[in-house]
Amino acid sequence: MRFSRGVITIAIIVVVLAVAVSVGLYHLLKRATPLAVPEAHCTVRTPEGELYLYPEQAQISATIAAVAARRRLPERAVVIAYATALQESKLYNLDYGDRDSVGVFQQRESQGWGRKKQLMDPVYATNKFFAALVKVKDYRKMPLAEAAQEVQRSAGGYAYAxxxxxxxxxxxxxxxxxxxSLHCWYPPGKGSPPPPRAAEARKQLSRALGSMAITTKRRGWLIASWSVAHAEKYALSHVAYGGLTWSNDMELEGWQAGGKAGDREVALS
Incomplete structure (x- = not known):
């Protein structure tokens, strides 16, 4: 079948235009802002490894560490608490569970842990957990699952390990x-962002930690991490400590050099 020169010319023009449109769309879409905004999230990076957390999980984790610091407990106690909470609730403050179990540690009102309203308070629940843990003889030296099971009396205590x-x-x-080691990000609200509630954040942290005095760099970073974990809740966009600053900026990876806060102050804004 033969085609006239006119038909062939038209066909070539159509192909060229199609290619041009495709290339143009590709570059346009490449430069366009993504329509899907990522959900709020946190990343933990340490020499031990890396974890991805949702904000509530990060907030619960920060609260557990703060309560442990107030009680002057060793890091091993914190590890046992985290393993227990990961198994029981995946680090969420659940208002349901097996029978009357609720909260981060799935404690039961019928077993004398406290009233449901109290058990739904992560600070209260964590204090109850640690109060029971320190009564376990040699809990620092025994296998983690055994120590956790001594507190929880679970049907499957081996799962904590x-x-x-x-x-x-x-x-x-x-x-x-x-x-x-903690970086969080949350999508900014539409319109004018709400003012940061730094005073309220410090008040809530003091419930778990007690004194806000920074006596060591480790304590300073505990406060800084707690603040970043709670940034979305209290509309914080910057946390500064030790000459470094965390910002709620998706394009920034981790803490950046700069900021007026030294080693004796965690600045929130």
Whole structure:
């Protein structure tokens, strides 16, 4: 079948235009802002490994570390608490569970842990957990699952052991032993952002930690990590400590050099 020169010319023009349109669309889409905004998230990076957390999980983790610091407990106690919470609730403050179990540690009102309203308070629940843990003889030296089971009296106490490595990663970050190991991001609200509630954030932290005095760099990084974990809740866009600053900026990776806060102050804004 033969085609006239006119038909062939038209066909060539159509092909060239199609290619041009395709190339143009490719470059346009490449430069366009993504329509799907990522959800709020946190990343923990330490020499022990890396973990991805949702904001509530980061907030619970920060609270557990703060309560442990107030009680002057060793990092091993924090690791045991994290492994227990990971198994019981995946680090969420659940208002349901097996029978009357609720909260981060799935404690039961019928077993004398406290009233449901109290158990739904992570600070209260964590204090109850640690109060029971320190009564376990040699809990620092025994296998993690055994120590956790002595507190929880679970039907499957062996399951706590599988979370030990993740618990060590969390403990390294949230106790402040590994500096600048937590980075969180949350999508800014539409329109004018709400003013930061730094005073309210400090008040809530003091419930778990007690004194806000920074006596060591480790304590300073614990406070800084707690603040970053709670940034979305209290509309914080910057946390500064030790000459470094965390910003709620998706394009920034981790803490950046700069900021007026030294080693004796965590600045929130």
């Amino acid at each position: 599988q979370h030990e490595q993740d618990a060590k990663i969390l403990a390294a970050a949230f106790t402040g032993r590994v500096p600048q």
